[in-house]
Amino acid sequence: MFKKATCILLTIILITSFVTFQATAQEQNIVVKIDGEVVEFPDAKPFIDEQSRTLCPIRFIAENLGAEVLWNNEDKTVSIKKDDTDILLKIGDNTAVVNGVEKTFDTYPQIFEDRTYVPLRFISETLEMDVDWDGETKTVIITTPEKLAELSTEEHFDRYLTAMEKNKGFRGAVLVAKEGEILFNKGYGYANYEEKIKNTPDTLFAIGSITKQFTAMAIMQLYEKGLLDLEDAVSKYLPDVIEGDNITIRHLLTHTSGLVNYTDFLLEMVEAPEDTSIDFVLGLFKDEPLIFEPGTQWQYSNSGYVLLGYIVEKVSGVSYDEYLKENIFKPLEMNNTGTYYDKMEEDYAIGYMGITELTPVHEDEIVLKIAYGAGNILSTVNDLYKWDRALQTEKLVKKETLDMIFDIQEKMPESDMYTFDGYGFGWFIENNPELGKIVSHGGNTLSYSAQLSKYVDKDITIIITTNAGSYVLGPVEETLVDILMGNSYELPESLVEIELDAEVLKEYTGIYEYTKGFNIVITESEGQLYAQLPGQVKAEIYPKSQTEFFYKVIDAKITFNTDDNGKITGLVFEQGNTILETTRVGDAPQREIADIDKEIYEKYVGEYEIENIGIITVSVEDEKLYARLTGQVKLEILPMSETEFFYKDIQAEIDFVVANDGTVKGLVLKQEGLMFMAKKI
Template sequence: MKKNIVILFISILSVQVCLSQTIDTLKLNNYFKSLDSNNKFMGSFALMKDGKLIYKNQIGYSDIEKQKRQNENTKYRIGSISKTFTSVLIFKAIEEGKLDLDKTINNYFPNVKNSNSITISNLLNHRSGIHNFTNDAEYLEYNTKPKNETEMLSIISKFDSDFEPNSKSEYSNSNYVLLSYILEKTYNRTFSEILKNKIVSPIELKNTFFGGKINLKNNESNSYSYNGKWEKQTETDMSIPIGAGGIVSTPSDLLKFAEALFSFKIISKNSLSKMEKLEDNYGMGLFKMPFYDKYSFGHTGGIDGFSSVFGYFPEEKSAFALTSNGTNYDNNEISIALLSVLFNKPFESPSFKIYDLKSKDLDKFLGIYSSPSFPLKITITKSEKILIAQATGQSAFNLEAIEKNKFEFKQAGIVLEFDTINKQMTLKQGGGTFKLTKE
C-alpha cells in the first residue's frame, strides 16, 4: 500500500533483548540508539536464529501526542506483508479442496476485465494484468472512508487491463483485494474470522489480527511522517486493502508466523514450494531477498506512515523482521544492519552528522535544474532552513546537508551536489550519476 516517512522527539532507547552469545547485541543496540537519538526511526525489531527468537528491541513512540513509548508488544499495521498471510489462506483453501489455482475468476467477478482468462494463480503472483487501484490519483480521496465489496469491485472494474493475463508480472494491490473476497465467499466468513481461525489461533499469534480503526488502548500505534516536524498520518480504512494490507502484527509474531510457515505447520511443503516459485521475480505472496551468499523469502509492507519487512532464511532457519510507525531513514539499511549482526558480517554505524546551514545560505541552490540526458526536471525550493527537491510529477522531499554544497535524501539513496559557480547540480542514485544545469 501507500508508503510514507516518519518520527519526532528524541526518545530514550527501550530494549528487551533475549541475550545470545552468538550475535553482537551491543553493536546492534548502539546502532539503534543512534537511529533513535537522531530522529531516524520509530518501531520494533526481532531476530531469529536456528528457529529461536534471540533478539527483540524497540525505539520511539507509539503515540507522540501523549508521549507513549513503544514496548515489546506494540502493534503495527504491516501493510503488504498481509499478502503473505492471504496467500497462505488461499493455499489452505486449496488443500481443503475448496479452491483451485487454475480456476478463473469470472464466476466471482464477471465485470473485471479479462476475468474469464485470469486465474487465482495469476492473482497470487501478480500476473493478472488488473490495474493497481492504489496507483490511481483518486485513491487518496477515498482511502480513509469505508468501502464495501460492491464499491471496491466498481473501483477495480473500471480500469482497463494493463496487459494480457499471464504475459508478465506487475505488482497490483487489486489482486489481493480480490483474493480476500474469494476467501470470504469460499468460507462464508469475514476475512478477519478466516485469518483468526486458520492462522492466528492454530499457531498462537498473540498480537496479530485484521485491523480496524487504530486503538491506542489496545497497544496499537499511530503513524507519523517527517516534514520538518513529525506529523501524525491519516488512517486508511481497512475495508479497502483487506488482505492486501489490512493486518496488524509485531516483529516477534511475524517471525513466529514465518517459522511455522517454513516448517510446514500451516500449509504443506508442496504448497509452500508453489509460493516460493518465482516468475519475473514474483512468488505467490513471497519475494526472494539475497544477503551475501544466502537468501530469504519474505515481503515488505507500507501503509500510511507504517513500513515493515520480514525475511526467512530456510537453510539457516533464521529470520529478521522490523515494523515501523515512522521512519526518516532507509529501512533497507536497517535490514542490512540486522542481518549483518545475525550472520556476523561487518557493517558501519552512520554518524548522521548534519552540516548546519542558515536559511540565507540555501538561496544560491534554488531553481529548476534539467538536462537533455535526464528525463525529469528537478525543482529546488526551501522552507526556512530546509532544502526541498521535487522531480516533475513526483512528491517533494526534504534534503539534509551533509557538506557545504552536498545534500542527501537517505530514504531513496539520493545525493545532490551543487556547483554554484557553473550553475550545475550532480544527482547520484543507485550507481547512476547525472549532471543537470540550472535554467
C-alpha cells in the first residue's frame, strides 16, 4: 500500500513537471537561425532549461545540421555523426564521448513525450559551428564553417567586436594594420550615451599610460641632441628629490628608481585639488623614502615619468605640453592629440564604468590634471596610427636611438600576471615564440582603457581606445590577432540573468580560499548575492545559470563547483587571463547591526597608528562612522556593539580599546585572519 502510494505521488510530480516543461517550451518562443535562415519547428519546440541552456529536438540535428543521428532505446543513448566527428550522448548525463574522448558540459539530454532533446550549443560547437545568442529576441544564431569561410577578415573583426559591444559592454575604437595598410578601423558604442553620440576612429579618448611612450621619446630627442645624458642624476634637475644623487634618468625610464608611486595617494583625494601644478605633484612623492635602492629592482612607477616630464621642461625651456606639440604632434600631423590641458575644452568621450550597467565617471578629472608625463594625453586611433608609422622611420629620432627605445633595457621579474620579458624606454617588450617581437603599452584611468601594440617582426599594429574603465583589453587584442592570422576564435556569450530564489542563493554563501590569507567571500542580502575579493569592496554578482554568475560592473565571472551530491565545494573567479580556483573553507560571517547611541561615535574620532603600515583615521559624518587607512578611501564601519565595528563594504572588523575610565587608547584591525594593533595618537 505504501509503495503504491509512493508511485502515485511520483507519477503526479512527474506529470506536473512535464506539463510545466511543455508549457514553458511553447511559451518561450525560441528562434533558431542557421546562416541567417530561420528554422521552422512545426511541433516540438526548443526550450531553455534550468541551466539557461537551449535544448532542441534531435530531429533538428539530423534535418538542419546535416548530421546522421541514431537512437539506442535500450541504453538511452544518442549517436550523432558528421564528417569526422562522432558524438555519443546519454539521457540524463552531462558527459559526452566525442571521438573517443569524454567531455563534460553544463546540462544534459532529456526525453519528453517520446521526443529526445539535446543541448544545442554543445552539439553545434562540437560540429565546429559558431553559436551566438541574442537575449532580446531569444534567438540562437548558428553559423556554419562554410558560411564563416566566406567572411572577409574585416567582416570577422566586425563580427567579433559587435558581439563584444552587445555582450561585454565594449565601447571605443579599434584600428588594425599590417605592413602599412589599415585593414580595419571602426568605432563601437557611444562617446556620450545620454546624447547618443557614437564613437568613431576620430573620437578623442584619454590614453593613460600610453603617454609614457611620448615622454620617453621627448627624453630621447633631448638625449640625441646632447642636451642631457641618460646617466645624469635626477638631482641635477631637481635638487631636493630624496636620494636624487643616486637616481638617474635611465632609472626613471626603466622603472628602477625606487620612487614611491604617487598615484597610490590619489585614493585619498575625494575632489580635484585646487593646486594641480607640477610642483604640487612632485611634492606628493619627492620626500617619501625609496622602496628599494635605485637600479636593484623593477617596479612600475608613475612618479618616474612625472619626473621625466619635469626634466623635459627644465632642459627644453618650454612646458611639457608645448614641447610635445612642437616636437612630436605637429611634425606628425597628429592634430587631434594633446595633453589634458591642451584638449580639456574639446569634446572627448565621456568615461563610463560598468559592462551591462553603465555609470558616467567624472572623477577622472583628478587623474588627468595631475598625471603629466605619466598619463595625461588624449588622442584618437587615427592619430596613434600616425605615431606608429613614424616609429618605422627617422622622422623623430635616428634608428640607433629607436633601437635603444625598443631594446630590453631592464629585465622584468617573472610573474603570472604578464608575459613581458623586459622594459625598454616607455615600452613593454615580449619575445613571443610564435609572433616574434612585440612592443606595447596599455593605459588605464578610472574610466578609460587603451592599448597600442606593435608586432615588430610581422609589421602588425593594433590600437584600441575605450571610454570603459578597467576594461581588460588583452583578450580582445589576442582575438584580433587570431582573426588576422586566420585562427579560430570564439564569440563572447551573452549575459542573460535568470531568477533564483533567495533561499537557493544562500547556499552559495561562504568563504572560499585561494591561498592562505587570500579568500573570496560570498554573501547574500535581500535576495542579492555579493562577491568580495581581498582589499576590495563587495560587488553584486548575477546568476546566468545554476552555477555561473557574472558581474555587471566589470568583465568577470564566478563559476561554482559542486560535488556529485550537488554540494558546493569551491568557486573559480575569472577576469581576462586571471583565473583563481578556490576551495570552500567555511561559512560567511554573519553580522548584525547593533542599535547604539550615535553620540558614542565622537569619542572614537582621531588617528590611530599601525607601526610600519600607516595611520587609520576615524571620522564622523552625518551620524555615520568612517575609517580610512593611509592611501585608501574612507569606508563606513557599522556597530556590532559599543566597541566592536565591522566594515560595510569589505571583510574586516575594528575593535576599539577603551580603558576603565572611558578613554579610547587604540584599536585592533582584524582582516583575513590577521590582527593589527593601532595606538591612538
